[in-house]
Amino acid sequence: MVVPSLKLQDLIEEIRGAKTQAQEREVIQKECAHIRASFRDGDPVHRHRQLAKLLYVHMLGYPAHFGQMECLKLIASSRFTDKRVGYLGAMLLLDERHDAHLLITNSIKNDLSQGIQPVQGLALCTLSTMGSAEMCRDLAPEVEKLLLQPSPYVRKKAILTAVHMIRKVPELSSVFLPPCAQLLHERHHGILLGTITLITELCERSPAALRHFRKVQILRLLRILGRNHEESSETMNDLLAQVATNTDTSRNAGNAVLFETVLTIMDIRSAAGLRVLAVNILGRFLLNSDRNIRYVALTSLLRLVQSDHSAVQRHRPTVVECLRETDASLSRRALELSLALVNSSNVRAMMQELQAFLESCPPDLRADCASGILLAAERFAPTKRWHIDTILHVLTTAGTHVRDDAVANLTQLIGGAQELHAYSVRRLYNALAEDISQQPLVQVAAWCIGEYGDLLLAGNCEEIEPLQVDEEEVLALLEKVLQSHMSLPATRGYALTALMKLSTRLCGDNNRIRQVVSIYGSCLDVELQQRAVEYDTLFRKYDHMRAAILEKMPLVERDGPQADEEAKESKEAAQLSEAAPVPTEPQASQLLDLLDLLDGASGDVQHPPPLDPSPGGALIHLLDLPCVPPPPAPIPDLKVFEREGVQLNLSFIRPPENPALLLITVTATNFSEGDVTHFICQAAVPKAPLRLKLRLTYDHFHQSVQEIFEVNNLPVESWQ
Amino acid sequence: MPAGFPPHSTTASLPQHGDRGFPFAAAAAAAAGQAPPRPRPAAAMQFMLLFSRQGKLRLQKWYVPLSDKEKKKITRELVQTVLARKPKMCSFLEWRDLKIVYKRYASLYFCCAIEDQDNELITLEIIHRYVELLDKYFGSVCELDIIFNFEKAYFILDEFLLGGEVQETSKKNVLKAIEQADLLQEVSDPPTSASQSAGITGVSHRIQPIFMSLIGESKCREKSIG
Numbered sequence: 001m002v003v004p005s006l007k008l009q010d011l012i013e014e015i016r017g018a019k020t021q022a023q024e025r026e027v028i029q030k031e032c033a034h035i036r037a038s039f040r041d042g043d044p045v046h047r048h049r050q051l052a053k054l055l056y057v058h059m060l061g062y063p064a065h066f067g068q069m070e071c072l073k074l075i076a077s078s079r080f081t082d083k084r085v086g087y088l089g090a091m092l093l094l095d096e097r098h099d100a101h102l103l104i105t106n107s108i109k110n111d112l113s114q115g116i117q118p119v120q121g122l123a124l125c126t127l128s129t130m131g132s133a134e135m136c137r138d139l140a141p142e143v144e145k146l147l148l149q150p151s152p153y154v155r156k157k158a159i160l161t162a163v164h165m166i167r168k169v170p171e172l173s174s175v176f177l178p179p180c181a182q183l184l185h186e187r188h189h190g191i192l193l194g195t196i197t198l199i200t201e202l203c204e205r206s207p208a209a210l211r212h213f214r215k216v217q218i219l220r221l222l223r224i225l226g227r228n229h230e231e232s233s234e235t236m237n238d239l240l241a242q243v244a245t246n247t248d249t250s251r252n253a254g255n256a257v258l259f260e261t262v263l264t265i266m267d268i269r270s271a272a273g274l275r276v277l278a279v280n281i282l283g284r285f286l287l288n289s290d291r292n293i294r295y296v297a298l299t300s301l302l303r304l305v306q307s308d309h310s311a312v313q314r315h316r317p318t319v320v321e322c323l324r325e326t327d328a329s330l331s332r333r334a335l336e337l338s339l340a341l342v343n344s345s346n347v348r349a350m351m352q353e354l355q356a357f358l359e360s361c362p363p364d365l366r367a368d369c370a371s372g373i374l375l376a377a378e379r380f381a382p383t384k385r386w387h388i389d390t391i392l393h394v395l396t397t398a399g400t401h402v403r404d405d406a407v408a409n410l411t412q413l414i415g416g417a418q419e420l421h422a423y424s425v426r427r428l429y430n431a432l433a434e435d436i437s438q439q440p441l442v443q444v445a446a447w448c449i450g451e452y453g454d455l456l457l458a459g460n461c462e463e464i465e466p467l468q469v470d471e472e473e474v475l476a477l478l479e480k481v482l483q484s485h486m487s488l489p490a491t492r493g494y495a496l497t498a499l500m501k502l503s504t505r506l507c508g509d510n511n512r513i514r515q516v517v518s519i520y521g522s523c524l525d526v527e528l529q530q531r532a533v534e535y536d537t538l539f540r541k542y543d544h545m546r547a548a549i550l551e552k553m554p555l556v557e558r559d560g561p562q563a564d565e566e567a568k569e570s571k572e573a574a575q576l577s578e579a580a581p582v583p584t585e586p587q588a589s590q591l592l593d594l595l596d597l598l599d600g601a602s603g604d605v606q607h608p609p610p611l612d613p614s615p616g617g618a619l620i621h622l623l624d625l626p627c628v629p630p631p632p633a634p635i636p637d638l639k640v641f642e643r644e645g646v647q648l649n650l651s652f653i654r655p656p657e658n659p660a661l662l663l664i665t666v667t668a669t670n671f672s673e674g675d676v677t678h679f680i681c682q683a684a685v686p687k688a689p690l691r692l693k694l695r696l697t698y699d700h701f702h703q704s705v706q707e708i709f710e711v712n713n714l715p716v717e718s719w720q
Numbered sequence: 721m722p723a724g725f726p727p728h729s730t731t732a733s734l735p736q737h738g739d740r741g742f743p744f745a746a747a748a749a750a751a752a753g754q755a756p757p758r759p760r761p762a763a764a765m766q767f768m769l770l771f772s773r774q775g776k777l778r779l780q781k782w783y784v785p786l787s788d789k790e791k792k793k794i795t796r797e798l799v800q801t802v803l804a805r806k807p808k809m810c811s812f813l814e815w816r817d818l819k820i821v822y823k824r825y826a827s828l829y830f831c832c833a834i835e836d837q838d839n840e841l842i843t844l845e846i847i848h849r850y851v852e853l854l855d856k857y858f859g860s861v862c863e864l865d866i867i868f869n870f871e872k873a874y875f876i877l878d879e880f881l882l883g884g885e886v887q888e889t890s891k892k893n894v895l896k897a898i899e900q901a902d903l904l905q906e907v908s909d910p911p912t913s914a915s916q917s918a919g920i921t922g923v924s925h926r927i928q929p930i931f932m933s934l935i936g937e938s939k940c941r942e943k944s945i946g
């Protein structure tokens with residue numbers, strides 16, 4: 001090979017001069033071939049240059065494994081240049097996964113014991129970067145010797161290498177513990193720094209080491225020491241207070257010290273006054289013009305809000321200000337913190353702020369904000385009317401982002417507040433008249449109008465300005481919802497049923513309603529078609545029963561998951577079946593009965609066939625306590641879902657006192673090692689035939705999972 | 721490449737740390753009557769990456785053992801994430817189970833991954849100190865210096881951090897150590913050896929456009945970008 005090899009910088013220039021990826025690859029491949037040849041020839045003079053070029057190429061993403069052995073040779077060379085590049089290569093190309101890495105142990109050992117200081121430095125640096133557990137065990141004695149060497153340059157490196165070794169091989173703590181006491185008395189900053197690190201590492205690993213260092217007053221160390229130790233924490237209180245008040249915060253460095261103080265205070269068992277001091281420091285941070293400082297303040301306050309709630313409350317106005325941040329990561333933190341600060345005394349003011357935020361916040365925060373507001377409203381609502389108003393506002397502003405049970409919750413809420421029926425229906429009517437695109441809002445509004453249409457038309461309601469609404473307008477609005485392409489099928493169902501209910505609430509002649517109902521009798525959507533046909537039949541053949549059937553709804557009790565599941569049922573199933581799952585109420589069972597009558601062949605298989613078709617008979621049957629049915633055979637459990645260790649099982653029980661009822665319990669288990677978070681399971685039961693549709697959303701192994709599936713293989717016994 | 725970069729913004733002013741003024745020099749047990757003890761620095765930095773605005777890697781220092789494939793994956797994803805951040809956003813972000821602290825100096829991103837219990841503000845200081853060291857060594861450092869003298873950048877880093885921890889708080893000491901090592905190299909090699917390049921070599925900048933130096937607007941050199 002007579003051609004002189006390229007200098008490193010020339011190669012870099014050539015690579016950068018390449019106009020395309022392909023050209024670059026060509027240049028590099030050519031050069032790598034030369035380098036390989038040079039390695040084969042074993043040219044000692046230029047080896048370091050070749051390796052340096054290889055390292056550059058490696059950084060660009062090209063393979064460089066054939067340089068590993070060359071690193072060894074360079075490290076073993078006596079020239080400093082060779083060693084420098086060789087050790088760099090070892091750090092970049094070798095790691096503990098390669099068997100080759102052990103081969104440098106010997107060279108390192110030699111360099112540590114016999115090399116000049118810069119060489120010792122290189123060896124220590126390499127050891128602390130890529131030293132595996134075996135290497136550390138082998139070389140611990142050498143490093144230990146260097147700890148007490150005269151040269152501070154080497155000692156500071158040796159100390160930090162010891163830190164690395166302890167992390168890799170905790171048993172080595174016993175080796176490195178004794179020298180620490182002496183090292184602490186050093187004056188050299190680098191040595192002290194390293195020693196503190198070493199001590200901290202030792203203490204974190206073995207509580208026994210704590211005994212030696214109780215008097216050491218270094219902040220981070222304090223944190224670990226004080227973590228579960230009353231006495232130490234007490235001694236530190238004054239000191240921390242001193243540091244906190246005396247630190248100059250005009251530069252970021254000062255803020256960093258202060259922040260470390262706060263972190264320490266948070267971690268140890270500090271006096272209450274000190275914690276308040278910490279909170280106040282964070283509060284000051286919130287006013288800092290530097291975005292980074294505000295961020296760490298918000299994050300830390302979130303950690304403190306549970307334990308020091310009243311102290312954090314004092315900074316509520318500042319926190320709320322941070323909602324207006326333009327940086328999304330800051331406003332998200334501010335949102336979490338604001339929600340955590342809501343309590344019964346500040347709920348009105350906070351809700352105002354949060355609702356204002358909801359209107360302008362970035363889309364990925366909308367859902368969290370909406371559900372946060374709704375939860376807080378539920379917990380702290382001062383009055384029902386305020387509650388209704390709040391939910392209404394959320395639905396109008398961010399309707400598409402609310403959780404699925406918001407509709408059910410609101411109807412429940414309204415239904416239970418009889419004095420607010422008129423108010424609610426008017427407000428909802430106004431909202432609907434303005435905008436029919438927000439589905440949850442439309443659904444609730446339709447339901448309300450259907451239920452309380454009479455109140456809507458009745459005239460004045462004290463709490464809102466008088467609104468004259470006439471029947472035709474109301475019907476027109478509902479028809480508009482029915483026909484709009486924006487309406488979901490469920491929404492249409494609501495609207496149709498509402499129209500039907502109005503046939504008994506309004507005074508007009510129902511022709512318009514009848515028309516609509518008969519048109520939808522041939523709708524392509526099967527669900528709507530079914531309803532329309534039923535209602536039509538109601539008009540034509542069972543008109544005498546219509547009023548009774550379309551009476552105002554009884555309140556569904558919300559008492560736990562079963563009720564929730566049933567509340568969700570109502571979203572997809574026919575609305576009339578809302579009454580169905582509570583067969584203990586005689587009124588409802590009467591409805592149920594009549595449903596059986598109407599549905600005929602499409603009868604709900606969930607309900608036991610022996611129900612007497614005549615209303616009286618059904619009542620008697622249910623109330624007929626002495627008639628104890630034989631205990632039903634236990635229905636086998638069913639596993640319905642399995643994914644990466646997450647499993648869902650169904651179990652079925654028929655309570656003996658009420659065999660008409662089927663209780664399905666859904667049990668979700670996580671057998672995997674990863675956590676499952678944000679788990680939501682929703683169930684829907686279309687009326688007939690008995691099917692169960694489940695929808696799961698959760699986070700697992702850092703992935704969002706969404707699964708929708710139907711359970712078709714329900715055990716036969718559950719059908720009876 | 722777009723011509724003419726907007727005026728970069730680094731920290732508003734270079735903190736004037738004296739050699740002893742660096743925030744995390746520790747005072748020992750004799751704390752009574754002395755200056756209040758300073759905190760220890762962020763522990764266990766997991767890795768540091770330097771990359772350009774086009775996502776080209778300029779330096780990678782890993783303090784945790786990972787396979788080449790994993791390193792490439794992490795680099796790729798993290799570079800994408802950081803480059804997607806808007807200029808006014810804060811310097812911290814949560815990524816996987818790590819905290820990422822990053823800062824842009826002219827055309828280079830400095831990106832560190834630290835553990836959950838570590839102090840982000842101190843990490844920013846670490847990054848800044850490293851840039852200061854580079855600046856002192858190369859004299860008004862810019863990205864090209866890091867490209868053409870990448871091994872020097874590593875050497876300087878290795879005198880400042882060891883095993884992910886800060887080993888030397890004095891700028892002077894770090895630079896002195898590098899100088900000595902450079903001298904040792906020159907002595908052991910005849911000057912025609914290629915891998916030595918102590919300080920600026922004007923040669924390397926002949927052809928390529930020069931970008932603004934990483935810190936200090938008063939020191940920037942701008943030539944027309946070809």
